[in-house]
Amino acid sequence: MSTMRSLTFDAIIIGGGGAGMRAALELAKSGKKTAVLSKVFPTRSHTVSAQGGITCAIASADPNDDWRWHMYDTVKGGDYITDQDAAEYMCSEGPKAVFELEHMGLPFSRFENGRIYQRPFGGQSKNFGEGGQAARTCAAADRTGHALLHTLYQNNLKNNTTFLNEWFAVDLVKNADGDVVGCIAMCIETGEVVHVKSKATVLATGGAGRIYASTTNALINTGDGIGMALRAGFPMQDMEMWQFHPTGIYGAGVLVTEGCRGEGGYLVNKDGERFMERYAPNAKDLAGRDVVARSMVMEILEGRGCGENGDHVYLKLDHLGEEVLNKRLPGISELSKIFAHADPTKAPIPVVPTCHYMMGGIPTNVHGQAIMQDADGNDQIVGGLFACGEAACVSVHGANRLGGNSLLDLVVFGRAAGMFIESALNEGIEYLDASESDIESAMKRINRWNESSGGESVADLKVELQSIMQNAFGVFRQEDNMQEGVKKLAELRGRIAEAHLVDKSGAFNTARIEALELDNLMEVAEATAIAALERKESRGAHSRYDYPDRDDVNWLKHSMYFPLEKKVGKRDVNFKPKTLDTFEPKIRTY
Amino acid sequence: MSMLQVSIYRYNPETDSAPYMQEYRVDTQGRDLMVLNILEMLKAEDTTLAYRRSCREGVCGSDGMNMNGKNGLACITSLSDVVKNNKLVLRPLPGLPVVRDLAVDMGLFYKQYERIQPYLQNDEPAPAIERLQSPEERDKLDGLYECILCACCSTSCPSFWWNPDKFVGPAGLLQSYRFLADSRDTATQARLTDLQDPFSVFRCRGIMNCVAVCPKGLNPTRAIGKIRDMLLANAT
Numbered sequence: 001m002s003t004m005r006s007l008t009f010d011a012i013i014i015g016g017g018g019a020g021m022r023a024a025l026e027l028a029k030s031g032k033k034t035a036v037l038s039k040v041f042p043t044r045s046h047t048v049s050a051q052g053g054i055t056c057a058i059a060s061a062d063p064n065d066d067w068r069w070h071m072y073d074t075v076k077g078g079d080y081i082t083d084q085d086a087a088e089y090m091c092s093e094g095p096k097a098v099f100e101l102e103h104m105g106l107p108f109s110r111f112e113n114g115r116i117y118q119r120p121f122g123g124q125s126k127n128f129g130e131g132g133q134a135a136r137t138c139a140a141a142d143r144t145g146h147a148l149l150h151t152l153y154q155n156n157l158k159n160n161t162t163f164l165n166e167w168f169a170v171d172l173v174k175n176a177d178g179d180v181v182g183c184i185a186m187c188i189e190t191g192e193v194v195h196v197k198s199k200a201t202v203l204a205t206g207g208a209g210r211i212y213a214s215t216t217n218a219l220i221n222t223g224d225g226i227g228m229a230l231r232a233g234f235p236m237q238d239m240e241m242w243q244f245h246p247t248g249i250y251g252a253g254v255l256v257t258e259g260c261r262g263e264g265g266y267l268v269n270k271d272g273e274r275f276m277e278r279y280a281p282n283a284k285d286l287a288g289r290d291v292v293a294r295s296m297v298m299e300i301l302e303g304r305g306c307g308e309n310g311d312h313v314y315l316k317l318d319h320l321g322e323e324v325l326n327k328r329l330p331g332i333s334e335l336s337k338i339f340a341h342a343d344p345t346k347a348p349i350p351v352v353p354t355c356h357y358m359m360g361g362i363p364t365n366v367h368g369q370a371i372m373q374d375a376d377g378n379d380q381i382v383g384g385l386f387a388c389g390e391a392a393c394v395s396v397h398g399a400n401r402l403g404g405n406s407l408l409d410l411v412v413f414g415r416a417a418g419m420f421i422e423s424a425l426n427e428g429i430e431y432l433d434a435s436e437s438d439i440e441s442a443m444k445r446i447n448r449w450n451e452s453s454g455g456e457s458v459a460d461l462k463v464e465l466q467s468i469m470q471n472a473f474g475v476f477r478q479e480d481n482m483q484e485g486v487k488k489l490a491e492l493r494g495r496i497a498e499a500h501l502v503d504k505s506g507a508f509n510t511a512r513i514e515a516l517e518l519d520n521l522m523e524v525a526e527a528t529a530i531a532a533l534e535r536k537e538s539r540g541a542h543s544r545y546d547y548p549d550r551d552d553v554n555w556l557k558h559s560m561y562f563p564l565e566k567k568v569g570k571r572d573v574n575f576k577p578k579t580l581d582t583f584e585p586k587i588r589t590y
Numbered sequence: 591m592s593m594l595q596v597s598i599y600r601y602n603p604e605t606d607s608a609p610y611m612q613e614y615r616v617d618t619q620g621r622d623l624m625v626l627n628i629l630e631m632l633k634a635e636d637t638t639l640a641y642r643r644s645c646r647e648g649v650c651g652s653d654g655m656n657m658n659g660k661n662g663l664a665c666i667t668s669l670s671d672v673v674k675n676n677k678l679v680l681r682p683l684p685g686l687p688v689v690r691d692l693a694v695d696m697g698l699f700y701k702q703y704e705r706i707q708p709y710l711q712n713d714e715p716a717p718a719i720e721r722l723q724s725p726e727e728r729d730k731l732d733g734l735y736e737c738i739l740c741a742c743c744s745t746s747c748p749s750f751w752w753n754p755d756k757f758v759g760p761a762g763l764l765q766s767y768r769f770l771a772d773s774r775d776t777a778t779q780a781r782l783t784d785l786q787d788p789f790s791v792f793r794c795r796g797i798m799n800c801v802a803v804c805p806k807g808l809n810p811t812r813a814i815g816k817i818r819d820m821l822l823a824n825a826t
């Protein structure tokens with residue numbers, strides 16, 4: 001152990017996507033000794049795949065737009081377990097964060113008057129749902145995530161941020177008091193394992209869509225931060241809430257943006273019927289994503305799906321004309337040709353609901369501080385640990401995220417975490433150093449893999465995990481099926497603990513990375529499964545055949561999954577915004 | 591049943607004194623898969639095979655490699671695009687040091703990117719809202735900002751092979767022009783001054799390999815031409 005090198009920072013940010021790089025930028029400007037540790041070169045992070053835009057009331061498309069309307073939509077979209085203080089913070093701070101991005105150089109598309117182009121997205125309204133469809137999603141064509149991620153990387157270069165690129169964080173290091181005081185990390189190029197000491201550790205590791213067999217997510221989305229936090233014993237919030245995006249390309253899983261429907265595209269069944277008119281008479285194809293995804297599955301189950309097997313529907317865009325497609329949706333035209341062999345100017349795109357986004361995650365306050373519960377169920381701050389972006393559950397998305405709110409979440413709460421950490425560092429942070437045995441315990445699992453001499457293959461076990469999740473925890477769920485899923489996962493966990501890392505080499509050993517990622521997928525899958533089984537109602541993205549209704553008496557709550565006991569508790573939703581009245585839960589229709 | 595013959599460049603610095611080509615056979619079951627799918631199938635069997643990948647949809651730029659002699663992204667290159675005579679030869683991007691197998695050390699490539707100061711510079715105080723930009727001004731950034739830094743272009747460029755330390759290369763110059771063309775950037779003069787030596791820009795010989803391989807359909811040669819024009823106008 002004594003031969004292990006250590007690196008020391010004021011703050012270490014794990015993850016180089018939008019949230020991590022926005023937090024890093026804030027800290028780099030402050031002059032604190034900060035590093036971003038990312039398992040891929042930052043512009044390879046999954047933020048790059050975001051297409052349609054960043055939703056924010058910058059009052060460009062509509063000069064009278066109001067962040068309170070955006071907040072109302074967000075709370076309603078989340079089926080009322082959105083924390084209202086957090087939604088208030090995000091929607092009101094949003095314009096500042098978006099203008100900052102523009103000042104940094106983000107190449108937004110423009111209106112004739114030179115202001116940022118905004119398009120309609122699902123679940124958007126004016127005047128608290130009373131004023132019709134809003135157009136609130138700021139876009140750079142349909143490559144907004146790419147433009148945003150590159151802009152943030154560029155500005156981090158400008159501000160001399162330290163990057164540990166192609167480094168993999170293995171586990172958190174906790175001291176005797178239970179504070180997080182750094183992590184164990186591995187340089188992928190050499191295989192060297194180091195102890196990273198830090199007063200603030202930020203998990204900005206993104207989502208974990210790869211727990212499902214069919215997902216829009218990048219291959220790297222393996223929930224590494226969630227896995228680390230769970231192994232360290234910290235609770236997860238609302239892990240049953242997974243968004244299935246209505247328009248994943250059938251077969252490939254690749255995303256085509258909701259912006260397609262925002263620009264006027266719509267879904268049709270095998271009879272050519274625009275079926276969303278039946279399910280959501282007002283918003284139609286721009287209802288909440290959970291509503292649209294369920295409607296699509298209903299169409300398929302009732303025999304009105306398209307194709308030979310009737311197992312998908314079509315997204316029709318040809319009526320928009322070449323000019324709109326080339327100008328506003330060039331990226332999806334490209335993706336559709338490559339992955340669906342369909343030119344959207346001529347033919348519809350075959351689509352199917354596909355796992356897209358994790359609403360749950362590490363519970364945090366608006367400053368990004370991770371939260372756990374004491375014995376009486378009261379919130380307690382975890383010393384030294386922060387989270388932002390998809391890995392965090394702050395919770396602005398509640399039970400269903402609105403399109404375009406993810407990019408806003410990244411920049412608003414990445415920025416907020418950065419600002420908070422800067423001031424906390426200025427005030428002084430002192431934690432006990434980690435002891436040898438604290439470090440030992442964070443080294444346990446990498447040692448386990450390195451010492452493995454037999455057992456099953458990582459690739460096979462991963463396929464099994466993904467198929468369990470796909471079959472038992474998809475768009476519609478029910479008790480017996482989920483019970484079975486939980487049982488299978490418990491058995492799978494035992495087998496993963498015995499699995500074999502054949503290649504023990506050091507240099508750029510991606511087999512070791514995939515083994516470590518499998519452990520993280522396992523943690524996320526189990527938390528998801530157990531929380532889904534426990535929430536006995538239907539709310540937002542969590543739809544149960546056996547409990548088809550929302551149950552506000554028992555479940556107007558966050559779920560809290562405690563990994564050591566593998567038990568699910570509850571946590572109060574925040575209904576106290578600071579500057580306006582509470583949005584009371586109503587029946588949610590579009 | 592026809593088995594696809596795949597030949598892959600292998601090199602592990604810890605165990606191999608020299609690189610070699612390893613032969614594999616893959617049963618595609620007649621499907622027109624992407625090259626990345628083939629790599630994933632092989633990796634499941636031979637876990638020692640190393641390459642980079644992330645988004646698997648052609649937007650992150652991780653899996654640039656040389657496929658049957660041409661640079662491209664493995665995830666959006668289908669077998670029907672590239673396979674000839676049932677044979678697929680995969681090599682790392684040419685001209686950069688190999689870390690392991692198909693993963694190259696991108697350090698020099700990134701250094702040239704950083705060199706052109708790839709960020710907006712504007713010395714005027716920012717307004718309370720966004721800086722305004724007309725749609726026509728914004729249109730000038732199309733074909734430039736979409737670069738994904740996959741390095742397919744620079745590593746197919748003979749001028750970059752000869753002078754990777756002095757010639758910025760097509761990817762870096764495309765980004766340089768992205769900021770020169772941005773109506774919001776005020777550092778034009780400093781940017782041009784930094785590029786006026788005989789190597790940075792003028793080593794481009796118009797070979798256009800960059801244009802032929804860019805997986806995003808971008809045209810670095812045209813951007814380099816525009817920079818040349820600006821440099822020449824600036825000198826007179």
